[in-house]
Amino acid sequence: MVSHEDWESYHAQLGATDCISHPTSYIPWDWALNVADIASEWVEQQFAAHIAGKPLVPAVLGLDPETVVVCGQLAFVLAEAYQHPIKLDIDIIRYNEALAKWESGLNNAHEGALFAKFPPTERMVLDRPSVVINSGYQIILWYLPGVLNCQRDMYIATTGMGDLLKNSITNGRTSMGMASKWRTHTANFYAAQEPQLDPGCINISPCWFQQGRECHGPPPTHPEDGFMPEVSATLKGDEGLSIITDMQHPGLVSSATLHVMHPRLYLASISTQVELGHWVAKQGLGDMYRFLQHWTSVYTGVAVMCNRHSPSHRDPKCPLEGFDILTCIGGYGHGVMHLDNLGIDLAYDPGVMVSYSGCLVRHGVWVAEGDRIVWSWFMHDSMHNYARTPRTEYAKYSLSHFAIYELAKYNQVDFVLFRTL
Secondary structure, three states: OOOHHHHHHHHHHHHHOOOOOOOOOOOOOOOOHHHHHHHHHHHHHHHHHHHHOOOOOOOOOOOOHHHHHHHHHHHHHHHHHHOOEEEOOOOHHHHHHHOOOOOOOOOHHHHHHHHHHOOOOOOEEEOOOEEEEOOOOEEEEEEEOOOOOOHHHHHHHHHOOHHHHHHHOEOOOOOOOOHHHHOOEHHHEOOOOOOOOOOEEEEEOOOEOOOOOOOOOOOOOOHHHOOOOEOOHHHOOOOHHHHHHHOHHHHHHHHHHHHHHOHHHHHHHHHHHHHHHHHHHHHOOHHHHHHHHHOOOOOOEEEEEEOEOEEEEOOOOOOOOOOEEEEEEEOOOOEEEEEHHHOEEEEOOOOEEEEEOOOOOOEEEEEOOOOEEEEEEEOOHHHHHHOOOOOOOOOEOOHHHHOOHHHOOOOHHHHHHHOOO
16 A cells, blocks of 8 residues: 555654644554545545546545555546436335344345335436435435456455355355355355355454344443454454455545545544544453554455355345445456345446445345455444444435535645645
């Protein structure tokens, strides 16, 4: 991402700068999330300039050329999507009320009943950048084909996870009604054409709750007082830190994307990670703190999948007002993502990014023959709750927010003042 010299220079200057008035100045100065925040602000500036048809903001000093190119492309495609809204005749508030608490999306009878109650007015196929909004102008979906310029980073990082992916596949009897079983069952994977790739599905998180061990309420003072966040099992080894380091570039992209899609959730997520960092430091959990220190994403974690079939399902732990981010690369020829309850099919070709609440949107994927790598960045509200971070509202669509360039969150003068390297 940045050279060691630039990294040290940046942190030295940031630590000596009075950034009290900057919304995210409370990020620890030696965290990689600081660099992600710099890039995220620049993407937001570029996005606002594209929307308003104004001159673009100069690239931020200290970010390497590859990051600048990736972020520039991201801002451009996000703006293209925002200028092509698609409004659906569905009320997601009422739709959410009809969902079961831990809806897996695998019960066809239940899904059929929901479909009858909230039928799509028409079916459509999307193949260009778009945002999908509901009748109340809440944003349901961001569709960003061709946005990924960090495919090499994803590929190299995934090949480095080969043993973890290979060992993740389970055997034995399973039921499609059990959401926790089908995701890793051998029947849902196919052999890789590239010898460097291993099929599998793993979760990576520097700080999360193991399944069924979520804690609701304030963090306990002592580890023995209750359920505690843990480092994901995939990082509990000698290679843990190198895995996170290899993921820094894609993680930065996920942060910058959320900064545009849902600014309040972005800030809430940063607040959660910083609060967790303070708590982890007090507990003396050195490994967890080092992982948080090098984690560039505002998301709780990421699911890394290679050559997995994905039947139509939901992801019940995603906040209803949140956005999971799915990034897909590979050597397959063509793919389609089915969003059953919205009546939408998406062209799902390599280099695509799709973002929605995995709880709200029932989704499945079909791909032609070939290798497919998917990184699904997820956010667990249990971590926000543990850090006592208030829940945010749904992101709403309003093109008028960008009618005047000066309405962007930071004008260029402020940006240079607060983020000079």
